[in-house]
Amino acid sequence: MPDVNFPDGWTARRPTLDDIPAIxxxxxxxxxxxxxxxxxxxxxxxxxxxxxxxxPADDSWLALDPDGAVVGWAYLENPARSxxxxxxxxxxxxxxxxxxxxxxxxxxxxxxxxxAEFGYPEMTARSGAIPTEERWIAALRAAGFAFxxxxxxxxxxxxxxxxxxxxxxxxxxxxxxxPTDDADLREFHRILDTAFRDTPDYVPISYEQWREQIxxxxxxxWDEWLVATVRDEPVGILQxxxxxxxxxxxxxxxxxxLREHRHRGVGRAxxxxxxxxxxxxxxxxxxxxxxxxxxxxxxxxxxxxxxxxTYEADMFERTVVAAR
Numbered sequence: 001m002p003d004v005n006f007p008d009g010w011t012a013r014r015p016t017l018d019d020i021p022a023i024x025x026x027x028x029x030x031x032x033x034x035x036x037x038x039x040x041x042x043x044x045x046x047x048x049x050x051x052x053x054x055x056p057a058d059d060s061w062l063a064l065d066p067d068g069a070v071v072g073w074a075y076l077e078n079p080a081r082s083x084x085x086x087x088x089x090x091x092x093x094x095x096x097x098x099x100x101x102x103x104x105x106x107x108x109x110x111x112x113x114x115x116a117e118f119g120y121p122e123m124t125a126r127s128g129a130i131p132t133e134e135r136w137i138a139a140l141r142a143a144g145f146a147f148x149x150x151x152x153x154x155x156x157x158x159x160x161x162x163x164x165x166x167x168x169x170x171x172x173x174x175x176x177x178x179p180t181d182d183a184d185l186r187e188f189h190r191i192l193d194t195a196f197r198d199t200p201d202y203v204p205i206s207y208e209q210w211r212e213q214i215x216x217x218x219x220x221x222w223d224e225w226l227v228a229t230v231r232d233e234p235v236g237i238l239q240x241x242x243x244x245x246x247x248x249x250x251x252x253x254x255x256x257x258l259r260e261h262r263h264r265g266v267g268r269a270x271x272x273x274x275x276x277x278x279x280x281x282x283x284x285x286x287x288x289x290x291x292x293x294x295x296x297x298x299x300x301x302x303x304x305x306x307x308x309x310t311y312e313a314d315m316f317e318r319t320v321v322a323a324r
Contacts, residue, residue, distance in 0.1 A: 004105035007098045009066035012106070014057050015073065020045045022070040023062070026092050033093035034130040035311045039153070043218050043242050048088075050216040052079045052209055059114075061106055063091070063099030071096030074103040076110065079213060080205040084124040084317075085111045089136075101139050108143065108320060115322035126317040137316070145316035149201075152309040154302050155249070155287040158279045165276035168228075168269035177225040177237075185211070188227060191237045195256035199294055217242075224250065224277050228257070228266045235261040238270040240277075250278030252288035255298070267298075271305050 006012060015023060023045050028038040049056050054076055063072030077086040087107045091100045108125060115123040127145060129137045168174055178184040189207045196202040205213075214220060224240035236257035240250060252274060257266045275286050288307070290299050 004102050006063065006102045010099065011064045011068075012061050012099075012102075013064065015049060015060050015062045015075075016056065017046065017049060019062060019070065020049075023073045023090075026070060026073055026096065027090045029092045029094075030090045034133055035153075038247065041242065046218060047213075047216060048075050048077065051077060052205075052212050052216075053081045054078065059110060061103055063096060063103055065095060069095070072099035072103050074107050076107060076114070078114075079209060080203045081118060082203040083118075083120055083122075084126055084203065085114060085320075087111065087125050087127045089127070097135065100136065101143075104139060104143055109323075111320045112323040115320060116324070120322060122319050122321045124317050125320050126315060128313045128315050130311060130313055137314075140316045144318040146318065147314055148317050149291065149293045149315045150312050151289055151291055151315065152299065152312045153287065153289050154299075154307040155285050155310045156275075156306040156308065157285055158250075158275060158283055161275050161279040163276050163280040165273040166269070168272075169265040171231050172264075172266055172269055173229045173232075174269055174273040175227055175229070176223050177227050179220070179222040179225075184227070187234050188225070188237050188239075191227075191234060191258060192239070192254055192256045195236075195258055196254075198259060199291065201291065224274060226270050226273055228270050230261060230266070236266045236270055238274050240274060247285065247287075248283050249285040249287045250274065250281075250283045252286065255288070267301050268305060271301075275305075 020042055024040065024042055027040040031037065031039045049060065060075040062070050065071045072091040074089045077088065078084065087104070089100060089103045089107065091097055111123055111125045127140055129140060165174070177188050186207055189210050193204055197204065219242055221240060221242065226238040227234050228236035238252060239254040241253035255267055255270060278286050288302065290302060292299055
């Protein structure tokens with residue numbers, strides 16, 4: 001691996017919530033360089049800095065150039081305290097490149113420490129890269145990472161989409177979740193957790209951990225969190241997020257249908273209701289992310305409702321041995 005030290009005159013420090021505007025400027029510059037548009041919101045930064053099992057004072061770094069400007073940001077993500085840490089490193093494409101490898105090295109060292117703290121003999125570190133980010137991919141490979149899979153970021157225009165949702169299949173009813181009803185929220189989480197266990201990368205989190213994540217969000221549009229029932233039995237859910245509101249885009253964070261009710265139009269009905277809700281609020285687009293290797297063939301469903309990839313991202317990972 002190349003030199004893991006910062007250049008002379010450069011410094012690093014831990015971030016705070018006051019750094020969100022500076023962090024967002026770096027992330028947006030990186031996004032524009034790699035995919036042509038910003039793909040991160042202030043809420044995303046706040047969520048990363050306040051997520052369960054991540055302490056910015058231990059698990060995140062800012063890189064500052066000799067003028068003291070923030071030009072790089074690195075953080076870890078692992079809400080379930082699982083054996084896999086997601087390592088994210090953003091640098092300004094013009095000003096922050098010298099910080100890329102040193103930030104990655106610091107995060108890998110921290111994954112090693114966290115493995116020991118969590119009681120694991122080793123952990124997996126995973127990171128993503130846009131295929132055109134050749135310098136970053138080279139840094140990952142030099143650090144021992146190998147390619148594992150590809151994700152797609154998909155989007156569709158909402159121009160012409162009716163604010164009245166299409167009729168669902170017979171016996172299917174789509175309604176908003178009841179946010180003040182703990183039993184309804186528990187059922188929402190149960191469906192999400194049960195359905196996602198069919199995907200190889202899913203890391204389960206408890207209801208309490210899930211509620212903690214929600215509590216840390218600056219806002220929640222509960223009317224965009226949907227439940228699908230079949231003859232009054234909840235069988236599917238759609239969870240929206242404020243992730244891309246800076247692009248005036250409704251964002252489908254999670255779509256889950258219980259196995260025995262798939263391929264019956266439930267997922268399509270949930271998406272149709274969400275698209276109508278987004279259109280009613282004047283959103284221009286609907287977007288989501290999908291694992292292209294997902295055995296449930298979710299990408300096929302999304303294409304069938306008019307969504308198309310805007311870009312793809314490759315996932316790389318390596319094993320990190322626990323620190324002694």
